[in-house]
Amino acid sequence: MSILYNKFEARIRLSAIRSNYRLLKTFGSRVIGVIKADAYGHGLFETAEALSKEGCDTFAIGSVEEGVALRQHLSNAGIGARILSLLGPIDPEDYAPLWQHDIIPFIGSFRQLEAVAGQAARLGKALPISVKFDTGMARLGFVESDLPRLLERLREAPLVRPAMASSHLATADDPEAVGCVLEQAKRFETMVAALRQAGYDVEANLANTAGILAHQQLHHQSQRGGIALYGANPFAGTAWEHLGKGLQQAMEVRTKIVSVHPLKRGETISYGATYTASRDMKVAIVAAGYADAYSRGLSGQGAQMLIGGRRVQQVGRVCMQLCAADVTDAPDARPGDWAWLLGGTGPLAISADELASWWGTISYEVFCLLGMNRRVYI
Ligand SMILES: *Cc1c(COP(=O)(O)O)cnc(C)c1O
Secondary structure, eight states: OOOOOSSOEEEEOHHHHHHHHHHHHTTSSEEEEEOHHHHHHTOHHHHHHHHHHTTOOEEEESSHHHHHHHHHHHHHTTOOOEEEESSOOOSGGGSHHHHHTTEEEEEOSHHHHHHHHHHHHHHTOOEEEEEEEOSSSOSSSBOGGGHHHHHHHHHHOTTEEEEEEEEOOSSTTOGGGHHHHHHHHHHHHHHHHHHHHTTOOOEEEOOOHHHHHHOGGGOOSEEEEOGGGGTOOTTTTSTTGGGGTTOOOOEEEEEEEEEEEEEOTTOEESGGGOEEOSSSEEEEEESOOGGGTOOGGGTTTTOEEEETTEEEEEESOOOSSOEEEEOTTOTTOOTTOEEEEEBOSSTTOBOHHHHHHHHTSOHHHHHHHHTTSOEEEO
16 A cells, blocks of 8 residues: 555556466466565555466465465455465464465474474364475575475474475576576475475475576476566576567556756756756756655666656756656656656657666566555556
8 A cells, every 4th residue: 555645656557467477378387476575566466366367376475464465355356366475474473374364385494384383283274385495595495404304394293284395596587597597406306306205295386487488397387477477577688588578567657747947057956966967958857756766876877767758867866756857858848747767658668677777776676666656557
């Protein structure tokens, strides 16, 4: 829920998300829709409903709380689906909702395993889990040397039912790092084989978007696709850029021009007077600033906007709710007109990767942050 009273519109094209899902499905096994963090800023409920219409029957969210919200929404909408919590339970109060709301948690530590085992025994009710393995990311999950104790603890807790096995790739978006990907894949196969040998018929999933697009051999029984659903290509700017062909960016962001005025040669603009006009020019003051998640880090980085169908450059410091753009070459720009910060119409539309490069970040963060503004579904 947005608490920003601004002129921003994060416009979300659900048809693009649906089309991207259809595209991902052509790459192999079942695609789990990764819609954590409010669907990367695109809206948890709207995105889940759109994906469900394309046959997506499994959603990966972050916290258990996010899973509860999704379950309640889907139930009200009459939609059944599996919900996986990628973070799994963190606090004691995160355990009961797993049973109440039918959420499959990633379980990646003995601490979590003991807690679900205890709760299952108290309730006398089974819980399907995904066993999370750490195969090289060194973030969350059981490592290979945990296997004997893990299998022993699982044997002792028959109500905890490993239904899935998962691990996450650290370098799949880097064509130069295939060696690391294959090493992770090998470790994953070993650990999945150990689970299966112990009698657990797990659905294995390892691939993220980059893995889905680039590595046929990582597909297993299911795959967790995130960023591609929203139309950004994890291989943008790499030798494998072509693998993301056909993805459609689902988010575009626009705001209003507040004022247009001249800036004479030699005059400076905005806080710190960091930008000096090198010629007589015209500037638009745009209702976008770091309070709207249009980062101050964009100041002076050559960031562009689309105004009146033309690319124009942001100049001077980005303020809290305002920033400036050089509109000398966009003579029709008027107060009240739209300025596009992301997307826009025609071949000059601004891609998430372009904006990310000016910002010094990645498309994921651009979507998550700008998506916190008021959203309009188009
Ligand atoms: C976010 C996430 C994904 C999706 O990654 P993309 O690169 O967006 O496809 C998959 N698995 C896990 C565990 C994640 O946290």
